[in-house]
Amino acid sequence: xxxxxxxxxxxxxxAERSSAASSAAPTAPTAAVALRGARVAFGRRxxxxxxxxxxxxxxxxxxxxxxxxxxxxxxxxxxxxQPLDAGEVRIAGEPARRGAGGIGYxxxxxSLPEDMPLRGADLVGLGLDGHRFGPxxxxxxxxxxKVAEALEAVGATSYARSPVGRLSGGEQQRLRVxxxxxxxxxxxxCDEPLLSLDLARQRTVSRLIDERxxxxxxxxxxxxxxxxxxxxLVDRVLYLVGGRFRIGTPDEVMxxxxxxxxxxxxxxxxxxxxxxxxxxxxxxxxxxxxxESVT
Amino acid sequence: xxxxxxxxxxxxxxxxxxxxxxxxxxALLGLVAGALAPLVVARGMGFAVHGTAELAFTGGAAxxxxxxxxxxxxxxxxxxxxxxxxxxxxxxxxxxxVIGVVLAFGLGLGVLLLALYQGRASNKFGLLTGSIVSVDxxxxxVLVSVTIVVLAVLAxxxxxxxxxxxxxxxxxxxxxxxxxxxxxxxxxxxxxTALAVPIVGAILVLSVTIIPGxxxxxxxxxxxxxxxxxxxxxxxxxxxxxxxSLAPGLPISGYVATIAFLAYLVCRLVxxxxxxxxxx
Numbered sequence: 089x090x091x092x093x094x095x096x097x098x099x100x101x102x103a104e105r106s107s108a109a110s111s112a113a114p115t116a117p118t119a120a121v122a123l124r125g126a127r128v129a130f131g132r133r134x135x136x137x138x139x140x141x142x143x144x145x146x147x148x149x150x151x152x153x154x155x156x157x158x159x160x161x162x163x164x165x166x167x168x169x170q171p172l173d174a175g176e177v178r179i180a181g182e183p184a185r186r187g188a189g190g191i192g193y194x195x196x197x198x199s200l201p202e203d204m205p206l207r208g209a210d211l212v213g214l215g216l217d218g219h220r221f222g223p224x225x226x227x228x229x230x231x232x233x234k235v236a237e238a239l240e241a242v243g244a245t246s247y248a249r250s251p252v253g254r255l256s257g258g259e260q261q262r263l264r265v266x267x268x269x270x271x272x273x274x275x276x277x278c279d280e281p282l283l284s285l286d287l288a289r290q291r292t293v294s295r296l297i298d299e300r301x302x303x304x305x306x307x308x309x310x311x312x313x314x315x316x317x318x319x320x321l322v323d324r325v326l327y328l329v330g331g332r333f334r335i336g337t338p339d340e341v342m343x344x345x346x347x348x349x350x351x352x353x354x355x356x357x358x359x360x361x362x363x364x365x366x367x368x369x370x371x372x373x374x375x376x377x378x379x380e381s382v383t
Numbered sequence: 384x385x386x387x388x389x390x391x392x393x394x395x396x397x398x399x400x401x402x403x404x405x406x407x408x409x410a411l412l413g414l415v416a417g418a419l420a421p422l423v424v425a426r427g428m429g430f431a432v433h434g435t436a437e438l439a440f441t442g443g444a445a446x447x448x449x450x451x452x453x454x455x456x457x458x459x460x461x462x463x464x465x466x467x468x469x470x471x472x473x474x475x476x477x478x479x480x481v482i483g484v485v486l487a488f489g490l491g492l493g494v495l496l497l498a499l500y501q502g503r504a505s506n507k508f509g510l511l512t513g514s515i516v517s518v519d520x521x522x523x524x525v526l527v528s529v530t531i532v533v534l535a536v537l538a539x540x541x542x543x544x545x546x547x548x549x550x551x552x553x554x555x556x557x558x559x560x561x562x563x564x565x566x567x568x569x570x571x572x573x574x575x576t577a578l579a580v581p582i583v584g585a586i587l588v589l590s591v592t593i594i595p596g597x598x599x600x601x602x603x604x605x606x607x608x609x610x611x612x613x614x615x616x617x618x619x620x621x622x623x624x625x626x627x628s629l630a631p632g633l634p635i636s637g638y639v640a641t642i643a644f645l646a647y648l649v650c651r652l653v654x655x656x657x658x659x660x661x662x663x
Contacts, residue, residue, distance in 0.1 A: 167556050187558020195552045203600050205425050205609055206549050218546035219557040223538045251604035267553065277556075 120145045120275050120307030121166060125175035128161055134331050135161055137174065141326065141335060145274065146305040148298070148321050150312060150338075153328035154369070159311045162328075163277050166309065167191065180274045187219050192268030192306070194297075196280040197261045202253040208263050209235050209248040215267030238270035239263075242296050258289035265296045276300060278310045282317050290317045297321075315342070316363045338364075389630040396629045404523055408582055409621035409635075411526045412591065415533045415575045416621075417614030420596030421606065423572060425548040431468045431569065432592045434482040434489075435576045438464030440585035441493035442577075443510045448500050453510070454525050458577040464489065465573030469566030513584030513636040522581070529574050536571060544568060545606055582621075583636045590640035591617050598647040601654035616646045 119142040127137035135158035143149050151159050164170035165177055168186040177184045179191060192215070206214075213235050217224060224231075239245045242262045247255055252263065261281065268276060276297065282290040298321045301308050310318060315325070315338070325341040327334045329350040334341050341347075342364050347355040356367045396402050423432055442460020443453045464485060471481050497510070508514075537544075546554040547561045555561055572592070579588045595613035603609050624639030 168558070169555065185558075191557075193553055193556040195556070198552075200550075203424075204549050205421055205600055205604050205606055206545075207604050210604075210606060211550065214542070214546045214550060215553070215557070218542055218550075218554065219559045221539050221543060224542055253604070264553075 118145070119143060119178070120147070120180055121149075121309060122178040122181075123165075123175065124177075126165065126172050126177060127174040128158060128165065128170065129173050136328060136331055136333055139175070139333065143275075143307045143309060145307050146301050148301060148308045148310065148318070148323045149326060150310050150315055150318060150322045150324075151326045151328065152312065152315055153333075154313070154330075157328040157330065159313075159328060160279060162326075163193075163279055163309070163311055166275070166277055167193065189271065190274040192271060192273030192276045194261075194264050194268045194276070194278040194281040196283040197257050197264070197285055199257065200253045200255075200260055202251075204251070204253040206252050207249050208244060208252055208255070209239065211252050211263050212238050212244075212248075212266045212270050216270045234270055238266040241269060241299075242266045258285060258292065261285060261289065261293050262296070265293060265300075269300055272304070273306055276306050276308045278308065278312075280312055281310075282312065282314070287317075294318050294321060319362075319364065342366075387631055387633070388627065391630050393626075393630050402629065405582075405625050405635075406622065407523055408526055408578075409625045410618065411530045412575075412578055412582055413618035413621040414614060415530050416579060416591040417595050417617035418534060418537060418610055419572060419575055420592055420594075420613040420617065421599055421609045422544060422548055422568065422596070423592055424596035424600055425545070426568070428569075428572065429589065429593050430479055430482050431465075432572055432576060433589055434468060434486040435461050435464045435569075435573050436580060436585045436588035437486050437493070438489040439573075439577045439580040439588075440510050441489040441496070443580060443585075444493040444496035444500070447502065447510075448496050453581060454522055454577065457580045458525075458529075458574065460489070461573035461577035461580070462570055465569035465576075466566055469569030509584070509634075510580065511584050511586055512634040513580075513582050513587065513639075514634055526578055529578055533571050533574055536567070540564060540567065583639050584634065587636040587640050590636070590643045591621060594640075594643040594647050595620070598643075598650035601647075601650040602657075616643060616650075619646060 121141065121143035123139050123141040125137075126139040126141075128135045129137070141149075151162060153159055161170055165172060166179060166184055168184040168188055179188060182188065213231065215238075216231060216234060236245070236248075239248050242265050244259065244262045244266055247259055247263075252260060255263070264281065268278075278297065281293055281297070285293065294317055297308060297310070300306050310322075312318065315322065319338060322338050324336060325334075325338050327341050327347070327350060330352075332350050334346055334350055336346075342357050344355060344357045347357055347366065347369065351369045353368065355369045358365045358367065423429065439457040439461035442456040442458070442463075444456070445460070446453050446456020449456075467485060468478065468482055471477070493510075543554070543559045544564050546557070547559050547564050551561065575592065576588050579591055583591060595616040596609070598616055599609040599612040603612060620639045620643040621635075623642045624635045624637075627638045628635040
């Protein structure tokens with residue numbers, strides 16, 4: 089859809105684009121996530137602008153780019169934690185707002201403290217109603233059933249009653265998936281959920297996320313700096329670099345020509361045994377990815 | 384030993400109104416302190432509680448000097464401290480230094496205020512080490528109302544507070560107003576601390592606001608079970624300490640701290656024997 093590399097600089101061009109977009113799709117009620125002419129800047133540094141994006145229910149969107157390109161900020165915008173400087177953002181047709189229902193969030197795996205006063209089921213339960221005030225005495229049976237189902241869905245029933253701090257990183261991340269799914273989200277926002285997991289655990293977690301969007305039609309926005317573990321699942325890629333971005337299928341975006349244009353330097357994309365290796369992008373992480381993929 | 388432990392005349396003492404008041408006060412304090420303790424531990428707020436207690440001491444000393452109720456002074460001092468810590472230091476590293484700065488100043492000021500005070504020496508000492516004689520029926524009324532307020536607020540904010548304490552990243556993503564909850568919890572802790580200062584003394588507030596939570600965390604990771612266990616340990620320490628201090632006529636703080644510490648050791652041992660922390 090958006091096959092042209094956009095730059096933040098020409099004001100006439102971007103104005104034209106956003107007006108065209110808003111007249112073309114004023115509401116787009118079917119989109120799980122909709123951004124129109126979205127712009128975020130910190131002081132004079134523009135993270136991105138003129139961002140038009142529709143994520144369909146059941147679609148898997150990977151958000152790629154170097155550190156500081158605004159990937160996490162995009163998630164914060166969708167979560168309603170970061171206001172846009174211009175444009176609008178809708179989640180399932182509603183303007184994004186803090187604490188909105190219908191969103192599941194999976195953070196990157198961080199080892200939980202050993203003395204964290206929660207069991208597996210408690211962590212998942214907080215994903216259901218942890219943000220609500222009140223003693224929560226009503227609907228306890230219903231709550232217990234939903235938590236049990238979410239635990240079952242990710243195969244974590246056996247450690248539902250174990251202290252989360254004593255579980256392995258992979259087990260903790262399964263609980264994170266259950267915690268995000270228990271509220272029956274229309275949109276699943278993932279912030280580097282595979283980071284620091286080994287390959288087998290990466291596969292398990294991405295399979296669970298994939299299952300969800302296939303069975304429940306949830307849209308997935310998946311922030312990562314390493315596309316390979318999820319490459320077979322990705323429908324489209326949003327690639328952000330220094331205020332420029334590109335949206336398209338992996339085959340369209342992950343090419344030497346496109347990434348060279350985005351990075352404004354010679355970048356080579358090579359396929360090695362079904363994996364994408366990006367060489368030459370002036371970014372630590374891309375170098376790191378390239379190394380990871382080759383070894 | 385006979386100076387430390389004795390039960391002579393305990394029967395008659397139990398009949399005295401001020402002794403009964405002391406038990407009521409201890410029971411109320413155990414309830415709120417035990418209910419808050421697991422969250423204090425989960426939020427890593429031990430130093431903040433200590434700082435708040437020292438500021439409650441400063442407030443109490445100031446009240447003594449001006450001639451108003453010591454509990455009012457302690458509440459004012461603790462709440463100011465709690466708000467300062469809650470608002471200024473949201474980040475752990477910054478928080479510790481802010482607490483250190485405020486604590487040192489408050490303690491120095493409190494000592495100066497006490498030195499200026501011309502009244503009975505036991506009043507001065509009571510603020511630091513606690514005294515059951517300090518509890519009279521007007522204190523009981525304050526204690527009851529503060530207990531109700533703290534428990535009622537806790538019932539409303541408990542879930543988001545637990546979420547924000549144990550799992551802050553996801554809590555923020557799910558829209559939990561962590562910036563609001565942090566000072567609110569600091570105020571709840573401050574109110575509890577202010578109640579504890581006249582009874583167990585500023586120096587040993589930690590014995591009822593940290594130890595029960597830390598002990599419970601060794602044996603269970605079930606939030607409800609941990610809270611109930613912490614309340615139980617706080618009650619055991621406070622009521623037991625009050626009882627043991629009666630005949631020797633010594634400050635209760637030493638007894639309270641010792642019982643709480645022993646309970647902590649037992650919980651550690653139980654946790655160790657089980658091999659790992661289990662669900663309750």
